[in-house]
Amino acid sequence: MTQRWQGILMYAIMAVMLALVGIIQGWSNALGILNLCLISAIMALGVNIQWGYAGLLNVGVMGFAALGGLAVVLVAAAPVPEALAAGGAGVMWAALIMAVTVVVAYGVWKLLPPSTARAWALVAVAAVGSVVAGGFYFPATDAIEAVDPSLQGYLGGLGLPVLVAWVVAPLLAAAAAWFIGKIALGLRADYLAIATLGISEIVVVTIKNEEWLTRGVKNVVGLPRPVPTEMEVRVMSGFDRLVAWTGLSVNELSSIVVKLGYTALFAAILCALLFLFQLALHSPWGRMMRAIRDNEIAASAMGKNVTRMHLKVFIIGSAIVGLAGAMLVTLDGQFTPGGYQPLRYTFLIWVMVIVGGSGNNWGSVFGGFLIWFCWVQAEPVGVWLLESATAWLPDGSGLRAHLLNNASQIRLVLMGAILLVALRFMPRGLFPEKTGV
């Protein structure tokens, strides 16, 4: 029971900290942080189900989040009919030919006995397929990118409501996870880590460079939103009375209302996931996963297919990360491929899971809140600390300028230190996993 009260107390402290931000830095600001806390918590839940339930190392969180973001563009962005007419068919043909190539390569792999001849046959199939597909692909993508490049220059999306993307995003991430899991699961644990690191780099490089698909570093802006815009809020009936009642400015209040809309959406999804994950954790399935994690040999002796279960849980976790990635892009209203950095999207999430408590869903959610809060607040605090620490240096001092310029890097050191301290002195996290349930 004490553990439960401890947990409630920690959540209460977190709420107070967010409220303090609201009072000091403004409520709009606090809600902005809260929304990202909610998304971080969902990402942390996804990583927790992989690491905490099953002991799988996913070092490619960034890639799955980026795929989720891509799903938003593909589903919700406005279609560009001219681009589709210019190159849609070519891209389709290229994709079809690549699909056929993969099928043929698989057939060769299965039918021929393992030999050097098979290896060369595979290389030949891949080479022929790529060259033929390239013949369709490059002219088509050039044509697409030539369509009004400053505003469009990409295929656009389906123009569906953005919430549909929240269903597609997990599927896209799950497909990538299936591919990686098939290759790397069942081998040494660090192979999965390297393979996921690899796929995440590839995903990000692809979305940065395939302009016909994502506009690359030119970004896709103006994605549709699931909640009304500030302008729409301002003309709603009763908004005047709300302004009068709260005493806030129209700008501030409309931004707060919009952010509250996002908060409600995100919180609903977080609660639903948390509920499902808690159910799963206490079900026979959850007990089996923990049994596999704690002793793979014993579990497989009991007839559990360890690799298959690992694949399942890896796919589920990655799908959740994909969903969170889609929510993030929805919140921003734009897709910025240049913004995907592993430190922010992969390693920060790991700090959340470890600090919160591996294997404990409430812990992961709390970790998501706490670490995101620290990450956001560390920058101003770091700058302030350095400013006071270097106040004695003369004004034009080069050292002072250098230190202040690089002050934002302090938060990386802080995150590393938090992770190391947590692993050393609190390896089970703030919310230790309950054993023997």
Place this chain on the structure above:
Amino acid sequence: MENLANALVVLSNFVIIPALAYGSQLALGALGVTIIVAVLRFSNFAHGELMSFGAMSAVFAVWVLQWLGISIAPLSTALLALPVAIVMTVAIALLTDRFVYRFYRVRKADTVVLLIVSIGVMLAMAGIIRFAIGPDDRVFDDGVRFIISVADFKALTGLKEGLAIRTSQAITIVMAVLCVGFVFWLLKYTRIGKMMRAYSDNEDLALLSGVNPDQIVRWAWVLAATLAAIAGTLYGLDKSFKPIVFQQLLLPIFAAAIVGGLGSPVGAVAGGMIVAFSEIALTYSYKKVATYLLPEALQPDGMLQLLSTNYKYAVSFIILVAVLLVRPNGLFNGRPS
């Protein structure tokens, strides 16, 4: 005949020599990774940052030397700074081992836990490096740029194409050969090398035979950090020093180590070369080579580039996937999976 010579020169200039230099850098990095896997039994994700730390130390030392007016022109001052960089990197590696990794080693923590610990070290070290030197690009090569420049080569041979060998490339390759030779000699013939291999093969038996594990671990870090400092400095010399690059190098370095077989030093070197050559060979545009080799009627219109250079890291990944599918223990049989 002249056409063939020209084609070969183009190929050497743009593929073979850069790949040899890049492969040397990767090989040194992968060798460090593999030594840590063999002795400490975990994949050190902080290895890229260790290289970055080495390069950063070299940059600082170069600045101090330049300020003092010391140089070894025509060679780059960085060579003089290298010992300082090595000492600093070894020191930081031993310090992290003492204050971070040892705790888990003593408790025989799971390798996966150590991997996560190394992620923590990576984050902290990345922050320290960026705080100390800033995230910008820094060029610190102040030596003579070319051993043979394009113009010299053309005058010498009378060929239409020129071959340029940059000093940094030559230094990289020579240093890599020396380092790899030294590491292999150390592992094969010296007492400490034999103890290291024994410890790596079977920890319990080695301990029973009187091997001191602390000594082995210390030596492993000294070796890995030395190689990391050299690899990082050479990479910075060859291109430029930019902290974020080393994080991106993690993938090719691990791909090299896994392709060769984690824990196998020969494999690390071979893997480094395989990754570097495939990366550069697949992203090079062969149009110029084709103009010399093919008759005019068959001249291609395109760039004859298999893959855009943006996708160079995809090459490491594809090699990695292929090896994991076909030979998960690597080409040179590393530690079993």
